[in-house]
Amino acid sequence: MTELADAVLPLIRTRGDLYRWSASNAHGREMHEAIDILESHLDAADPADAYAVTHKALASSLKVIARADDSSGIIGDACRRLLNLHPRLAAAASVPPSKLVKWMFAFQLDGDVDYFELDPVAYAPALGEQGLRTYRERLEEVRTSIPAKNTDDWRDPHSHERWVLEWNDRRLAVLDRSSPRKWCSSGSFGLLMD
Template sequence: MTVTLADQILPLVRTRTDLHRWRAANDYGSQLHEAVTLLQDAAENQPPAEVLTVTQKAIASACKVIMRADDSSGIIGDAIRQLLELHAQLVRTAPPPDRKLVDWMIRFQFDNECDFFTIDPVAYAPALGERGMTTYRMKLDEIAAGLSPKLSDEHRHNLWSTDRDAWHQVLEQDHTRFVLEWNARRLAVWDRDVDAIIATHSRDRKVAAWLQDTAKALAEIGEFDLAIDWARQATYFDLGHQAAKASVYWCALLAEHRPDEELPARLEVFRRWPTSSNASALNKRGGSSWPTYAEEVTATLERRPREAVSFALYGLDDLTLAWNLAHSLTLDDSMLWQELAKRYEKVEPLAVLPIYTQLVLADLENAGAGSYRSAARRLARMRTLASGSPQAAEVDELIADLRETHRRRPRLQLEFDKAGLP
């Protein structure tokens, strides 16, 4: 009996298992990724039309499954996104009839219980061709024409209180508008229409992320000067996290398309957001001119101990400087102290004992096997580092004191015993 591609793939995708449990959902997600890999391999050496048919069925089944699964890990969602990418690739390789493809795209976006995913009409445009794209736009226009006028926030609130069914219909129309707006943005990119890109992506220009979206879309069609300008606008929008994210994109565009302007931009970004990562980027780009900026960067970061120590440790790879700064600036970050001590113990083992002591005490502020296990491992490490030195007795005395202080915590005593502590 011949085993078809569908026979191989679909049993991995379809399941009646209860996936509300996180572990079960993750197991299914791993199985779904196996199916994706098999389909990707099949796309290389089997008839693309057959692979497309199976992929489309796999997408439909996986979308039904995710609706009843705890995909908080994102494993199932990632696999479905890969299936959608493969679907777009396959239709470009072996285009189905354009009307059939349009119908599938419309159904997936507007008649699908699972509304977690988007598809990109730009990726499908080559397969649709001019006639298919015209049909697709007409379908979108028909859907848009069927929408009711958008309600005010007050009216929506009243519906929630008085007519719950009508309120749910409003939510459905909100999602339809979201999908239509997504399509308008992507079709503007396909049309290479600068004005439409700006209008659809920047919207009312009240959010930094929308300005960055505009920059990315302009870069996608090769309008790099405009993209740089919009990325700069996003960077200087405010001092929020979206603007900070946009600054990274702005500098990346400059590095690729206007390298002479990158260094001044890196300096401006550091001055707006004086972080270790921005200092590291400035240091890397500065090269031989770094000493020109070093004093300003150092003085600025000293007002933020965590950033100063992180920059010394990760940006400059200067362990001694990081160690000294952590003490002189009174670093108050247990995770960074932990990493710093782990590295510095190779330089001066006994010097890290006070740090490990504080970390042990911090561990024991929380009851629980994990905290006890962490404290026990640190204490065992301290004994190894102090072995043969005068501090060895002090470490053992600390362990004895902790055993006495926490004598009513049997799990702590057990974890200490497992670690071989006295």
């Protein structure tokens, strides 16, 4: 491990019992200390190393929050700080867009938790034109893989996928400076009218 990883990751990871509110809050404060260290070293750190440490810290933080009483939101805020750093460092480290797209979809559809969103607008500099095209193509693959929504069934087994698609449509509309598509009850898409 690198010096940055040695300073940051032990403060993010824990095997402790985080079901107790006080223990969770104490660990959340340690996580913020780790992110402070990471942020303070960004200018001096090798971008690839900073990205690798941030990526590992983010993965570990999601495992932590999945088993923590984060009713105070301290751990969640630490996760959000890492999520804000991740796309910036991915661009600085020139992470291959294909690798980034694969990770983004795994995070959104198969992650340990579904408490957080990824913003494709923030990842646009790292993805580049080809990466964004691949990302959009992957969204369409997901869209065509789920059946039309049955309005009579309140237990939609694809509700998470639909939510991810809607979120991405809205954020990509910002990138495109156009109106987002909205999921209609019929299962088709239409333009959102003002």
